[in-house]
Amino acid sequence: MxxxxxxxxxxxxxxxxxxxxxxxxxxxxxxxxxxxxxxxxxxxxxxxxxxxxxxxxxxxxxxxxxxxxxxxxxxxxxxxxxxxxxxxxxxxxxxxxxxxxxxxxRFGGRAFSAEDLVRMNSLPEEALHAARATLAARRNVLVSGGTGSGKTTLLNALIELLPEDERIVAIEDTLELRIDRANCLRFEAGATLSETPVEIRDLVRHALRHRPDHIVVGEVRGGEAADLLQALNTGHGGSLTTIHANNARSALSRLASCAMQAGDALPWEVTCRGVVDGIALVLHVTRRDGRRFVEEALDVRGYDTAAGRWLTEPAWTTQTPKEVNA
Incomplete structure (x- = not known):
C-alpha cells in the first residue's frame, strides 16, 4: 500500500x-x-x-x-x-x-510493555496475571473498548506475552502494531492492484495457509469475525483481537453480531457458542478523566440460550460483581 x-x-x-x-x-x-x-x-x-x-x-x-x-x-x-x-x-x-x-x-512515540502499563496504573496486576495465564493455556483474549481508549496499546503489550519461538500472523487495516519478532508475518488490508481491495476477511482466511501458531487481528468490525472464530476453535489458541464495545459483556455480543454479518453465517445460538469456545477472557479498556486503563476483566463461561445472556465471572474489575453481572 x-x-x-x-x-x-x-x-x-x-x-x-x-x-x-x-x-x-x-x-x-x-x-x-x-x-x-x-x-x-x-x-x-x-x-x-x-x-x-x-x-x-x-x-x-x-x-x-x-x-x-x-x-x-x-x-x-x-x-x-x-x-x-x-x-x-x-x-x-x-x-x-x-x-x-x-x-x-499521531503514531505513538514508543511501545509500552505489559509491565510498563502496570507501572502506569493502566493495567492492574490481577488483569495481567489473568491474561498471562489465559495465553499460556493457549486460550484466546478479546480486548474491547471505545475509540481512543487504548485498545491497540494494550494489544501490543499482550503480544509480548506470547512465546518467542512461536509464529505470529498479524492482520490489520493499517499497520499500527509494533511487533518485534523475527517469526512474525504481517498483513494489511486495503492494498489493491485492481478495483477490488483486499479485505480483512480475505486476510484472516489467507492467514491459515501460513502456519500461524497465533493469530492477531488488530480490530474486528464485520464478517471476518466468523472466520476468526473458526480459526480460534481449530487449533490456533493463544490468539488476540480487539473490538469496539461499551463494556466487556457487550463485547461478546458485538463479536457474535459481527460474525452474523458473514454471508454464510450460522444461527445466532450456534454463533454464540462459537464465541464461548473461542474467547476465554475479555479485557475492557476505557478512557476517563484523561486516563486510559483496563476497567474490567471477565472470564467467559458459557451462553444461556434460554435466557439469551452470557455467563461470565469477573477475573478482575473496578466495579462490584453485582454491577458487572447486571
Whole structure:
C-alpha cells in the first residue's frame, strides 16, 4: 500500500498547526472545518486557535494527503490514509461533509510493555496475571473498548506475552502494531492492484495457509469475525483481537453480531457458542478523566440460550460483581 507523507510534511498545508504537528505530547488533531481545531493532549481535549486555516488550505491538505494514494477527494470524499511515520489520517470532504474535516491520530512515540502499563496504573496486576495465564493455556483474549481508549496499546503489550519461538500472523487495516519478532508475518488490508481491495476477511482466511501458531487481528468490525472464530476453535489458541464495545459483556455480543454479518453465517445460538469456545477472557479498556486503563476483566463461561445472556465471572474489575453481572 502506498503511503501519504508524514505528519511533518503536512505543516505547509495546515497554517497555524505547525507547533501541534511537532509536539509529541499531542496524540490527536481534529479539524472540524476552517479555523475550528481541537487537540487531544494527555487524554484531554482542548481548542486550538488557527485563524489562518481556511477552507482553501484544508482542500489543499486533503489533496496532498490523497495524491500519493492515487486518490482524488473530489471523486472519493471519504478516505483513510496512513502516513509514512505510521500516523493515521481520516478525511471527509464535501458533499459528504459541509466543510473539509481532517482528523490526524499521531503514531505513538514508543511501545509500552505489559509491565510498563502496570507501572502506569493502566493495567492492574490481577488483569495481567489473568491474561498471562489465559495465553499460556493457549486460550484466546478479546480486548474491547471505545475509540481512543487504548485498545491497540494494550494489544501490543499482550503480544509480548506470547512465546518467542512461536509464529505470529498479524492482520490489520493499517499497520499500527509494533511487533518485534523475527517469526512474525504481517498483513494489511486495503492494498489493491485492481478495483477490488483486499479485505480483512480475505486476510484472516489467507492467514491459515501460513502456519500461524497465533493469530492477531488488530480490530474486528464485520464478517471476518466468523472466520476468526473458526480459526480460534481449530487449533490456533493463544490468539488476540480487539473490538469496539461499551463494556466487556457487550463485547461478546458485538463479536457474535459481527460474525452474523458473514454471508454464510450460522444461527445466532450456534454463533454464540462459537464465541464461548473461542474467547476465554475479555479485557475492557476505557478512557476517563484523561486516563486510559483496563476497567474490567471477565472470564467467559458459557451462553444461556434460554435466557439469551452470557455467563461470565469477573477475573478482575473496578466495579462490584453485582454491577458487572447486571
Amino acid at each position: 502506498k503511503r501519504a507523507s508524514g505528519v511533518g510534511h503536512l505543516a505547509p498545508f495546515l497554517p497555524g498547526l505547525e507547533s501541534l504537528l511537532e509536539d509529541p505530547g499531542v496524540s490527536e488533531i481534529m479539524i472540524n472545518g476552517p479555523a475550528n481545531v481541537w487537540v487531544e493532549r494527555e487524554g484531554r481535549l482542548e481548542p486550538h486557535e488557527a485563524p489562518g486555516l481556511t477552507a482553501a488550505w484544508l482542500h489543499r491538505a486533503a489533496i496532498h494527503i490523497a495524491r500519493p494514494l492515487g486518490l482524488d477527494p473530489a471523486a472519493r470524499p471519504v478516505l483513510d490514509a496512513r502516513l509514512e511515520d505510521g500516523s493515521r489520517v481520516a478525511i471527509c470532504t464535501p458533499p459528504a461533509a459541509p466543510e473539509v474535516a481532517i482528523t490526524i491520530r
